[in-house]
Amino acid sequence: MLEMFNVYLPIAELHFNAFILVAIGFSVGVLGGFFGVGGAWVVTPALNIFGFPMAYAIGTDLAHIFGKSIVATAKHRKMGNVDMKLGFLSIIGSVIGVEAGAQTVMWLTAKGFAGPVVRYTYMLLLFGLGIYMLYDYATKDKRAAAKAAKTANPGAAVMAPRKAWNLPPMVHFPVSGITISFWTVMGVFFFTGYLSGFLGVGGGFIRMPALIYLIGCPTAIAVGTDLFSVLFSGAYGCWTYGVKGAVDIIAALYMLVGASIGAQLGVTAVKYIRGYGIRLLFAIMIILAGTSVALKQFNLTTAAAWLVMSAALGMCAIIMFKLWVGFKKEKAEKMGL
Amino acid sequence: MKKFPALILNFLLLALPALVWAAGPGEKAPDMATRQVKVEGISFINAFFAGWYNDNKMVFAIIVTVIMGLVGGIIAFVTDIILKFIGMDVSKIEHHE
Numbered sequence: 001m002l003e004m005f006n007v008y009l010p011i012a013e014l015h016f017n018a019f020i021l022v023a024i025g026f027s028v029g030v031l032g033g034f035f036g037v038g039g040a041w042v043v044t045p046a047l048n049i050f051g052f053p054m055a056y057a058i059g060t061d062l063a064h065i066f067g068k069s070i071v072a073t074a075k076h077r078k079m080g081n082v083d084m085k086l087g088f089l090s091i092i093g094s095v096i097g098v099e100a101g102a103q104t105v106m107w108l109t110a111k112g113f114a115g116p117v118v119r120y121t122y123m124l125l126l127f128g129l130g131i132y133m134l135y136d137y138a139t140k141d142k143r144a145a146a147k148a149a150k151t152a153n154p155g156a157a158v159m160a161p162r163k164a165w166n167l168p169p170m171v172h173f174p175v176s177g178i179t180i181s182f183w184t185v186m187g188v189f190f191f192t193g194y195l196s197g198f199l200g201v202g203g204g205f206i207r208m209p210a211l212i213y214l215i216g217c218p219t220a221i222a223v224g225t226d227l228f229s230v231l232f233s234g235a236y237g238c239w240t241y242g243v244k245g246a247v248d249i250i251a252a253l254y255m256l257v258g259a260s261i262g263a264q265l266g267v268t269a270v271k272y273i274r275g276y277g278i279r280l281l282f283a284i285m286i287i288l289a290g291t292s293v294a295l296k297q298f299n300l301t302t303a304a305a306w307l308v309m310s311a312a313l314g315m316c317a318i319i320m321f322k323l324w325v326g327f328k329k330e331k332a333e334k335m336g337l
Numbered sequence: 338m339k340k341f342p343a344l345i346l347n348f349l350l351l352a353l354p355a356l357v358w359a360a361g362p363g364e365k366a367p368d369m370a371t372r373q374v375k376v377e378g379i380s381f382i383n384a385f386f387a388g389w390y391n392d393n394k395m396v397f398a399i400i401v402t403v404i405m406g407l408v409g410g411i412i413a414f415v416t417d418i419i420l421k422f423i424g425m426d427v428s429k430i431e432h433h434e
Binding site: 010238247249250257260261264327 | 386399402413424
């Protein structure tokens with residue numbers, strides 16, 4: 001029955017189901033809008049399981065990420081979730097970092113052990129970040145109680161410096177409500193850019209937690225600001241893969257339609273879920289992504305692709321459900337007033 | 338939560354076999370810079386993209402980037418109107434953790 005949706009893709013030179021393209025785009029759009037990530041780690045294996053050639057999967061994916069991030073960033077900006085000043089600094093720091101990361105990979109390739117080092121780092125990063133965020137979520141009540149106790153009895157509390165490294169110049173970010181050393185900001189973005197260049201990924205899943213834990217951004221602003229950076233890296237990725245002839249624009253457009261609608265809903269869901277809730281879902285998602293990478297290393301490529309696809313769909317369903325519940329609640333409150 | 342570091346260590350040790358397996362050879366990508374695609378017998382829009390793909394990859398890349406940006410912008414505008422219509426409008430939000 002789904003054959004009626006088959007379309008011809010002129011660059012990949014094959015017939016492919018447009019419904020699948022829109023559906024993948026939609027689910028990744030929801031995740032992207034909600035978590036502030038591009039989602040290449042979901043789309044590439046998902047396209048591949050449904051028979052899309054790997055050579056075009058990455059380029060087509062990056063092309064749709066660019067279009068989708070415009071949609072999501074515009075909406076986050078409207079909600080006051082984009083710290084432009086921080087976003088521009090993130091682009092500068094990330095570009096330098098990506099170049100340094102890419103140079104390291106070149107050096108490792110020349111030595112002959114780039115593959116294993118990159119994969120080890122990738123998995124450790126996904127598992128490490130995921131576990132840390134779960135830990136952070138699990139201990140949030142304890143920390144909140146300790147903070148409340150300190151506020152109630154300020155004499156007993158030992159005043160600790162807010163930021164350990166206050167090397168001038170200090171920069172104030174009014175949207176995020178933080179004042180922090182310029183060097184800390186650049187150092188963090190250089191580091192996340194370095195990892196991004198080293199691992200060959202967009203870097204949204206590294207930058208989003210870095211904005212929260214290392215810079216001190218509120219979660220929703222971390223999501224919006226990260227998407228702002230994804231927009232620029234997506235545009236560059238779209239162009240450079242286009243030059244290399246690896247973008248099927250028709251497939252990318254179908255995915256963009258699904259992704260744009262999904263991203264709108266994903267961004268709107270941020271309004272209804274508390275910051276820590278977003279962090280918890282993000283932690284689960286990247287642990288599942290890490291497990292998928294591990295499965296791939298056992299040559300269980302199909303299982304890995306299905307796992308990441310199922311995780312994405314499951315997470316998408318949870319976000320949509322939360323959005324619906326929040327929306328209904330808000331509507332009921334408005335009616336009650 | 339004192340057992341947490343031990344939990345992480347166990348988790349990493351469990352992942353170790355996977356990390357050892359990670360040392361496989363990488364995939365080789367085909368050279369697409371010089372590749373040509375079919376232009377005859379396809380629709381006008383497909384032929385337009387395929388033609389530029391064959392003639393000049395730089396122009397093709399610019400077309401792809403501009404179209405993706407434009408379509409993204411248009412869809413953002415249209416879906417915003419639809420969501421506003423059904424009452425799912427968003428404005429500045431309070432940031433609560």
